[in-house]
Amino acid sequence: MAGLAAAWQLAEDLGGSGSRARIVVLEAGSRVGGKVRSTEFCGRTVDVAADAFLARRPEATGLCAELGLDDALVSPGASGAALWSRGRLRMMPDGVNLGVPTRWWPLFRSGILSPGGSARAGVDLFRPHRATPGAPVDRAVGPVVAARLGHQVVERLVDPLVGGIHAGGVDELSAEATFPPLLAADRLSGSLMRRLGQPPSPAQSPPKPAAAPRTRPTPVFWSLEGTAARLPAELAAALIARGVVIHTGVAVESMARTAGDGSGHGMWRLALGGDAAVLAGITFASGPVDATAPVDTTASGDGMGILHVDGVVLAVPAGQAAGLLTGHAPVAATLLADIRHASVAVVTLSMPTGAIRSDLVGTGFLVPRTSTIGGRAALITGCTYLTQKWPGLARPDDELIRLSIGRHGDVRQDELNDDELTAAAFGELAGILDIVGQPSHSMVTRWDGAFPQYAVGHLSRTTRIEQSVAELPGVAMAGAAYRGVGIPAVIGSGRAAARAVLRSLDGTVAGRPG
Ligand SMILES: Cc1cc2nc3c(=O)[nH]c(=O)nc-3n(C[C@H](O)[C@H](O)[C@H](O)COP(=O)(O)OP(=O)(O)OC[C@H]3O[C@@H](n4cnc5c(N)ncnc54)[C@H](O)[C@@H]3O)c2cc1C
The missing domain is CATH 1.10.3110.10 (protoporphyrinogen ix oxidase, domain 3)
Incomplete structure (x- = not known):
């Protein structure tokens, strides 16, 4: 999300008439959106990580408004937990x-x-x-x-x-x-x-988005009709429509500063890894930002490509950012490498209608870490009644339930395979709710190292990281590692990083020949 938001801000600031700037999003994974991801499950599109964004922060709702998604905002169908x-x-x-x-x-x-x-x-x-x-x-x-x-x-x-x-x-x-x-x-x-x-x-209170009727209080969370993952998908589509090129399956493996390109200033040389055929196909699509020129990329048979750029928004998790900055911003690289991360897993279950005999009240429940369930230390940290929270997912024949597992310092899920994890999580659910029978379908999604841990002093370390990176021409950082892990915060960080890159380049990009 942070990288897409950065590209959106760049397109906004560089998209004026006469600009020949090129904006490229390089995504190592097979699709955009990172942790804002959905998948098909029991005939429905189900979010497998983030499923909502905080309404009291303006960045996500503001972006939705810019994308014309105001009418697609939906609030949870139940309240309370x-x-x-x-x-x-x-x-x-x-x-x-x-x-x-x-x-x-x-x-x-x-x-x-x-x-x-x-x-x-x-x-x-x-x-x-x-x-x-x-x-x-x-x-x-x-x-x-x-x-x-x-x-x-x-x-x-x-x-x-x-x-x-x-x-x-x-x-x-x-x-x-x-x-x-x-x-x-x-x-x-x-x-x-x-x-x-x-x-x-x-x-401190943000204005209500247009979709919020004036008579009702703004909900605590919003999502988008269908799935929260529509946000990165629609943003990517809007970026492509503005001429931004998005490459999936392409990872930046290293970056190096070049002495200059003949016009007097240096550039960043990004070494790209990925499928050789994908890299060979890296050319600019047509669009208003740059119509025809091929990107300065060479792809060889061994799956390496090179891309020269003026500026870089590093919208990657802290560990990857540390690797890319080693040798360029040692203070930032060391501080980034020191950030610890927590891994989590999500187990999604389809429970046949009638199998859960307890009344499901609100959107779900949380489980304190010191809890026991059935006499054993709890593995699950929370449960979402998905079909109750998002009525668009409801079907007559089942109830969708999502169980969250894992937190910093608790790695028990790593020792269980998917079947064992599902059985353990379902066993705990059955220890809390009155359940007859078994899930008819289940799905496990693992998020390794997903959550950066904001240890005491995190913001001052972030400031030092930013100061260290600010010494590199045209480079800025964005994402969940810095000033907030939620979707609104990472959108805000992406946009801020884009502006920082442009400030650092001081207008040289828009004026450069394509
Ligand atoms: C289970 C779970 C539930 C969550 N629930 C919520 C929620 O309900 N609401 C909420 O607001 N937030 C939620 N979050 C948090 C939120 O989703 C994330 O913090 C946020 O989406 C992170 O965005 P990001 O852009 O910083 O990073 P990421 O989503 O991690 O994106 C980074 C991207 O960089 C790519 N990448 C990495 N290295 C390279 C490289 N070398 N070259 C190219 N690409 C690279 C990765 O493939 C990835 O796509 C949840 C997170 C999880 C895991």
């Missing part, structure tokens, strides 16, 4: 902000915490908290919340939510990077719950 706690599913209380309760009574009534745990959280409302001047810039989320509201709030609410979003643990995740309002509230005197319950200022 439950939590597996104290031996049963309990609905998340009203008024939680990323797991932090902002009202005590709904928290108490939810039964998620023990009476003692609720009482401990309530102390926040009565015991005056004094701001601590000189508090560190960043801290882990867990200890900040634990000090104010107790450990149960951390383990049973904040870790499942914040940890769930990042597939990490809140005892390591940076509050500055993953939950900035928490740090801001903690720095002020008074109740943390009350502070986090205050509505955002009008300046």
Whole structure:
């Protein structure tokens, strides 16, 4: 998503009349979209990673509007989620902000915490908290919340939510990077719950997209009719229509700076790997940005090609970016290589109608990491009632269920093959819901190293990475490794990186001969 968004911004900024700039997207995989991906399952198109984007951030809805997809925005067909706690599913209380309760009574009534745990959280409302001047810039989320509201709030609410979003643990995740309002509230005197319950200022709330009727509140999440993966697909189609060339199955294997091309300034020489036939076929499609000229690419029989470019947006995961930057920006390469990642897996099940005898309430449930199911440490981290969340997927004969597995530090799924993983995950589901029979179909999708872990100090390390890369002419970074893992954040990072590349090149691209 970050790379496509960068190309979109470049096309926007360079697409003016007279520009002969060429924009190329190189994607190592067989299709665009990266982790925003869907697949066919039981006759339906089902998202196998991201299935929605946050509505309160403007970048994804803004891009949808630019692509004319306003009318295709859909919100979940159910609301609310439950939590597996104290031996049963309990609905998340009203008024939680990323797991932090902002009202005590709904928290108490939810039964998620023990009476003692609720009482401990309530102390926040009565015991005056004094701001601590000189508090560190960043801290882990867990200890900040634990000090104010107790450990149960951390383990049973904040870790499942914040940890769930990042597939990490809140005892390591940076509050500055993953939950900035928490740090801001903690720095002020008074109740943390009350502070986090205050509505955002009008300046912080994005405008509603056209599709949101004025009379109804904006939902928390949006997706697109059919699948969230329509976003990269439609974006790619719009890019191609604007003359951007997209190559799938082509990986950038290394980059090197050339001395110059005769007109006085250096370029980046990208060594491309991939299928030799694909590389040999790399030529420019016709389009308004550049009509005819072949790209400066040579493909040899061994599957290597060369592409010379003025600027590069590196919209790849941190490990790949580290490899490409070694030798050019050593500080950035070292810091990028140090970012740890969590692997996750998604098990999608089709359950025959009637097999699930429990009432499915809301969109699904989360499972705290300290939970046991049937007396064993839980493997699943959450469950989505897919056909309830996205009514467009509903069919009379089944119920689609999605189970999430894996988080940083828990690699149990790596030791199980797909059948074993499905059996283990389904066994846990059956330990929570009243189920008769077995799934009629199942599908496992594994996402290795999918989630960069924003450890304490992540944002200052990101700034150092950006500073190190800014010394390279025409290079910028984008993607989930930096300032947010969600779809809106990575779209924003792609667009910002495109602008940074253009600033660095200072207008030399548009004026260059094709
Ligand atoms: C299971 C799961 C569920 C998620 N759910 C949500 C959700 O509901 N909502 C949400 O907002 N976010 C969600 N996310 C997070 C979000 O999907 C990702 O953080 C985001 O899509 C990452 O986008 P990206 O462009 O940074 O990276 P990626 O999607 O990882 O894209 C990077 C691309 O670079 C390519 N590449 C790598 N190396 C090279 C190379 N050398 N040359 C060329 N190409 C290369 C890769 O093939 C890949 O396509 C989820 C993620 C997962 C894994």
